[in-house]
Amino acid sequence: MFEQTAGEALIEILTDWGVEYIFGMPGDSINMLMEPIRKQDKIRFIQVRHEEVGALAAAAYAKLTGKLGVCLAIAGPGAIHLLNGLYDAKLDGAPVLAITGQVESDLIGTDFFQEVNLDRLFDDVALYNQRIMSAEQLPVVANQAIRMALTHHSVSHLSIPDDIPHFRVNREARRTNSILVKSIPMAEPHNLDQAVQLLAKPGNTVILAGRGTHSAREELLNFALSQKAPIVLSLPGKGAIPDDHPYCLGGLGLLGTKPAYHAMKEADTLLMIGTSFPFTGFLPKKVNTIQIDINPAQIGKRYPVDVGLAGDAGLTLRTLNERLIERGEDEFLKQCQSRMKDWHAKMTQQGQEELLPLRPQTVPVLLQDILEPNAIISCDVGNVTVWMARNFRISQQQFITSSWLATLGCGLPGAIAAKLAYPDRQVVAVVGDGGFAMTLSDFVTAVKYQLPLVVIVLNNAKIAMIKYEQESMGNAEFGTDLTNPDFARFAEDCGGIGITVHTRDELVAALPKAFSASKPVILDVFVDPGEAPMPAHITFSQAKNYAIHLVKEWMAD
Known part of the structure; x- marks a missing residue:
């Protein structure tokens, strides 16, 4: 490891820990890290179009595999973009290492171009958060950062000034190794x-x-x-x-x-x-x-x-x-x-009804018939979470979402990570139009890396869960309408396959076509915007407030 540059030493350490992918976007303050990544063939660099997607994908990869997820970004704006995905990892207990560039060592503290106080910025999200001060420090701190992330199922962050990866690690540098020891705690x-x-x-x-x-x-x-x-x-x-x-x-x-x-x-x-x-x-x-x-x-x-x-x-x-x-x-x-037998029958019936516009529950019910037992479902946040939680019955499939942060936009990054981790398994992202629009630019990432995943968009031109929340409080709906692009045409423009669905029969025909495709697919499924995610048990307060909302809507007309 020694007589290497610090950048080469870092990549070797990541390799020793079994890292398979680094999700990131190249840029000026990490170019000296990109070069050793380019020169090796054990870790694959996945170029994303937005650093938030890189962090969300790293978190999803960690959730699915239990291995370390790694994301990389430049100083300043790139590092800031990582935060949402890193908080998702922190709150869901996913081991992730975030590596960010920084301005050169002698420029820190001078308010130089793109300089941000990354030590302070990452202090809340990262359990282990260190700025690298020398080439000799980097190997030891990198091992410690990875060990902390894996041991505590949390986030570690390394801020590396732009000049450090270029320096050589001398023979007198401290040495540690990539060893992780686990224990099984037992109650008293x-x-x-x-x-x-x-x-x-x-x-x-x-x-x-x-x-x-x-x-x-x-x-x-x-x-x-x-x-x-x-x-x-x-x-x-x-x-x-x-x-x-x-x-x-x-x-x-x-x-x-x-x-x-x-x-x-x-x-x-x-x-x-x-x-x-x-x-x-x-x-x-x-x-x-x-x-x-x-x-x-x-x-x-x-x-x-x-x-x-x-x-x-x-x-x-x-x-x-x-x-x-x-x-x-x-x-x-x-x-x-x-009671559960009756409930299952009711949930299945919801997805079998021939209605226009299509009930959103139709998607999980029909998806049930097409997904293999080892498939992976990456579910976005919103009403789509309700329909998948209630109406899709998991057998052996893996199901991931942003559980605690509940961040919109997690569906597509999760599917990208899943298809990279398990290329031979079916992968589907089930998303709402609001959540998908936040990260849809990275559909081209799936196309670029030839990842034949399926994105099912429940398109109701609404931020539908917020619409329901406003109404259940007795308020009139406000600020929840969406103006959407043609998602199917967008898929085609990106080099994938796009299919528009309006009816149940069209969905029945589209699903096998989507999962047999050799390219990424978007199914743009138009669903009823009026289908409210009503709780399984409705309280008097909810019913009363909903009635108040209806009066307000009537008065507003």
Whole structure:
């Protein structure tokens, strides 16, 4: 590694850590990093058209693979553009390394062209945030930055002045290596005793499973089967078990199902696993609550708990399963399953109706028939999230979105990252017209790198979720109309394939054509702008406010 330039040393370190892709845009303050990237063939540089897309793609890559996502940008505007994608990574627990250029060392502090205080700018988003001061410092700090990102599932940032990558690393430089050691934390024995005593009490037990259960499917299902406990999923938890599993009640809240809502109302004991569910108004009142989380700081953070189990979800559940006696009473479970059967039938019916304009629920229902079990779904934010959460039933597919930041525009970058990571799998981005318009320029990135992914745009010429939010508050709709381009023609102009869809029959014909294409495809699907993402259970306040909204709309005419 030594007798190299600092730039060459950095690329070698990234290679040692198994980095496969760097998402970024070339520019003047990173040209000395671009040269060693150009000279090697183990890491592929993916040129994006906007740095935000690069950071969102790096975050999605990390979410899908568990590996380090890497993005690269120049000082000043390029670095600033990264922030939205990096906050998505931070909040969703995705390990990402952001590398930014900076003005040359002797110009820092002179208010030089494109100089921004990157140390301060990245201080909130990055768990590890360092400015490189010398060539000798770079290898050690790079190893530490990557180790911190992977260990803590968070963001690291390195700011590298423009002159540093050109300098040579001398033989006396400190040496570290690319080693990552993992441990499996286990809950304290006395907390496990408390949990077993609580779970042994009679009553209805309901499980709320989050992202932390994706690697503990077998243990989760064994617990549910033993305790006759239905499973409700948070949005990041979607896919932890198949949506068609007889113990699955779907999601909770605005994105959720009626059976999940009623199960929470009727619960006596709530077991929260691998989730820090923020919408506590949908959780039961005055129940016995146990929370399992690998991070002790998350336990009791948003909702009062009686017992906290700080440990790995799989190991903790396995231990509980060994100690708990199987329940015989299953009346509550059967009632939940009966409700869920009716709910599934209703959701399927929504997507089968021959209506014009097309109901947006038609897209996930028909997509169900075309997607292979190992397909990857990158879902954008908005009403589209509601329809995919409720109406698409995951079997084995991977589902990613911007869960905690909920940033519009994440769908296409996620699909690009997915197709790079898993080129042999079907990849679809399901997006709204509002979200897609924010990052659509990078459809040409998919074309450039010959990534045959499918983008399905639910086109209703509205920021539809905000329209609904305004109306449910009793306000008149304002500022939510959109003027859209012809998305199908845009796809053709970029070198991809564009298909316009107005009817259910057209969608049935278009889907197999799109997924068999050798180019990126945009399906521009025109859907009903009046289809509101009504909660599974409507409160009196929501109904009252919606009525007030209708009066305001009538008065405005």
